[in-house]
Amino acid sequence: MTREIVIKTEHLTKRFGDFIATNAISFEVYAGEIFGFLGANGAGKTTAMKMLCGLLTPSSGSASIAGFDIYKQSEKIKKSIGYMSQKFSLYEDLTTLENISFFGGIYGLSDAQIKSKSEKLIGQLGLQNEMKKLVGELPLGWKQKLAFSVAVLHDPKIVFLDEPTGGVDPVTRRQFWDLIYDAAARGITVFVTTHYMDEAEYCDRISMMVDGVMKELDTPQNLKSKYNTTSMDDVFFELARGAKRKAD
Amino acid sequence: MSDVHVENLVKTYDGGQVKAVNGISFAVEKGELFGLIGPDGAGKTSIFRMLTTLLLPDSGKATVTGLDIVHDYKEIRSHVGYMPGKFSLYQDLTVEENLSFFATIFNTTIEENYHLIKDIYIQIKPFKNRRAGKLSGGMKQKLALCCALIHKPSVLFLDEPTTGVDAVSRKEFWEMLKALKAQGITILVSTPYMDEATLCERIALIQSGSILSIDTPQNIIKQFPDKLYSVRSDNMIRLINDLRTMPEVTSVYSFGDHHHITLRDNNLDGLLQELTEKGHAAVDGKPIEPTVEDCFIALMKNANN
Numbered sequence: 001m002t003r004e005i006v007i008k009t010e011h012l013t014k015r016f017g018d019f020i021a022t023n024a025i026s027f028e029v030y031a032g033e034i035f036g037f038l039g040a041n042g043a044g045k046t047t048a049m050k051m052l053c054g055l056l057t058p059s060s061g062s063a064s065i066a067g068f069d070i071y072k073q074s075e076k077i078k079k080s081i082g083y084m085s086q087k088f089s090l091y092e093d094l095t096t097l098e099n100i101s102f103f104g105g106i107y108g109l110s111d112a113q114i115k116s117k118s119e120k121l122i123g124q125l126g127l128q129n130e131m132k133k134l135v136g137e138l139p140l141g142w143k144q145k146l147a148f149s150v151a152v153l154h155d156p157k158i159v160f161l162d163e164p165t166g167g168v169d170p171v172t173r174r175q176f177w178d179l180i181y182d183a184a185a186r187g188i189t190v191f192v193t194t195h196y197m198d199e200a201e202y203c204d205r206i207s208m209m210v211d212g213v214m215k216e217l218d219t220p221q222n223l224k225s226k227y228n229t230t231s232m233d234d235v236f237f238e239l240a241r242g243a244k245r246k247a248d
Numbered sequence: 249m250s251d252v253h254v255e256n257l258v259k260t261y262d263g264g265q266v267k268a269v270n271g272i273s274f275a276v277e278k279g280e281l282f283g284l285i286g287p288d289g290a291g292k293t294s295i296f297r298m299l300t301t302l303l304l305p306d307s308g309k310a311t312v313t314g315l316d317i318v319h320d321y322k323e324i325r326s327h328v329g330y331m332p333g334k335f336s337l338y339q340d341l342t343v344e345e346n347l348s349f350f351a352t353i354f355n356t357t358i359e360e361n362y363h364l365i366k367d368i369y370i371q372i373k374p375f376k377n378r379r380a381g382k383l384s385g386g387m388k389q390k391l392a393l394c395c396a397l398i399h400k401p402s403v404l405f406l407d408e409p410t411t412g413v414d415a416v417s418r419k420e421f422w423e424m425l426k427a428l429k430a431q432g433i434t435i436l437v438s439t440p441y442m443d444e445a446t447l448c449e450r451i452a453l454i455q456s457g458s459i460l461s462i463d464t465p466q467n468i469i470k471q472f473p474d475k476l477y478s479v480r481s482d483n484m485i486r487l488i489n490d491l492r493t494m495p496e497v498t499s500v501y502s503f504g505d506h507h508h509i510t511l512r513d514n515n516l517d518g519l520l521q522e523l524t525e526k527g528h529a530a531v532d533g534k535p536i537e538p539t540v541e542d543c544f545i546a547l548m549k550n551a552n553n
Binding site: 039040041042086139140141163166167168169170171172174177181195197198199200201202220231232233236237240241243 | 287288289290384385386411412413419440442485502503504505544548549
């Protein structure tokens with residue numbers, strides 16, 4: 001069975017002066033896969049993710065995202081992906097509905113599409129009573145669920161999630177993963193970073209960055225067998241402990 | 249006598265519309281390592297800011313080292329160390345300049361209390377001439393801790409020191425806290441990470457401005473109301489969806505490579521057999537001891553009902 005490849009990088013590298021933030025990483029991500037992108041602070045995750053989103057030009061190496069070249073077609077890449085981080089979620093002084101139409105418009109959806117998508121999304125999240133409330137008034141957990149739904153509003157090929165569940169309560173954290181599974185089941189590839197090792201278990205495959213290099217890439221099960229342990233925590237410790245770089 | 253005493257503390261914002269802290273009471277003993285465990289928006293930062301005299305409560309009372317947080321605010325400030333969640337040192341001063349600045353405003357010197365910070369400062373000393381803004385996250389955190397300690401506070405408040413920090417660095421940070429506790433400093437630390445709860449002597453689980461439970465982590469775990477089981481199979485997503493539809497399953501949550509469930513009649517064998525009949529392969533289940541996160545979820549559900 002050949003699986004559709006939506007992210008393919010070869011020796012992707014980013015240097016800042018004589019510092020090599022991301023050092024020749026090569027990997028592939030398949031359509032509909034939940035791909036965990038792990039590593040200690042300073043391992044080079046953010047730099048790599050910025051390159052994959054078309055926001056930062058690599059120093060060398062190549063990559064294609066959703067079939068588009070990372071050097072020449074970064075604008076097309078941006079239209080084919082969704083992005084959500086823990087920090088920037090949505091415009092707090094716009095209402096729920098206004099945020100949905102705003103981002104829908106940015107992603108080039110028609111008014112009719114925005115209307116039908118908004119209704120569906122509001123229904124799914126149970127936000128009927130909050131449609132006209134300012135997003136700033138919503139509890140953090142709801143904001144994060146709404147931000148995720150907005151990030152996949154335009155049915156992107158890939159959605160990038162940068163620590164989406166940081167600081168979220170334990171019930172909402174799990175509801176958030178239900179949304180991730182739904183998106184993956186609809187064929188959206190999910191590329192996610194997290195500091196919660198239980199969440200690493202929910203990924204189809206996990207990569208581990210150490211000092212700018214991709215040290216491991218495998219299923220959680222295979223990684224645990226390889227490191228002869230029953231918990232992803234141990235795998236992480238084993239790999240990150242050897243890291244020389246410490247940064248943010 | 250307790251070092252921190254809080255009674256019915258209330259804090260609201262936006263003219264009473266946002267209830268950040270909703271009548272909270274607790275006490276922390278001298279030399280104790282006490283954790284406030286809860287998600288963002290639970291009220292942790294508001295509590296810390298009131299106890300460090302940076303914010304006035306709407307109502308309620310609190311004392312820190314026996315001093316009232318409203319009337320004796322000036323005196324309290326020389327007895328507490330505070331490390332805010334957001335990095336708040338002077339970015340354009342060097343490591344050493346920041347430290348000597350904080351020592352000076354508290355009428356002391358780096359030398360006088362060096363023994364308190366030595367183990368931590370030694371790790372950033374090679375960069376003492378670097379501007380604080382140019383430090384890595386881990387080094388900023390160590391410098392902030394040194395600055396909070398340099399005037400030898402009796403009580404140390406650490407607001408989410410490990411948020412966004414990777415698992416290895418988090419472990420190192422907790423080692424530093426243990427060493428400080430050994431020096432007799434009372435420590436209040438807040439965290440959204442449930443797995444850090446067991447590193448505290450006592451914890452308050454907090455959600456939406458109210459305390460769900462206060463006790464030792466061991467006792468909180470003992471008070472879990474049901475028998476808890478972990479189950480797994482070869483398809484965990486299908487498994488959780490099926491478990492959610494089964495009437496005998498009273499709760500089900502994912503915990504990494506297992507799902508944690510409670511059962512109406514505690515008939516695990518019956519459930520496992522039913523799952524096999526539904527076509528699940530490699531079905532496995534066993535009774536387990538709850539984690540603090542299991543307890544938090546159960547208490548949250550109670551509070552919402």
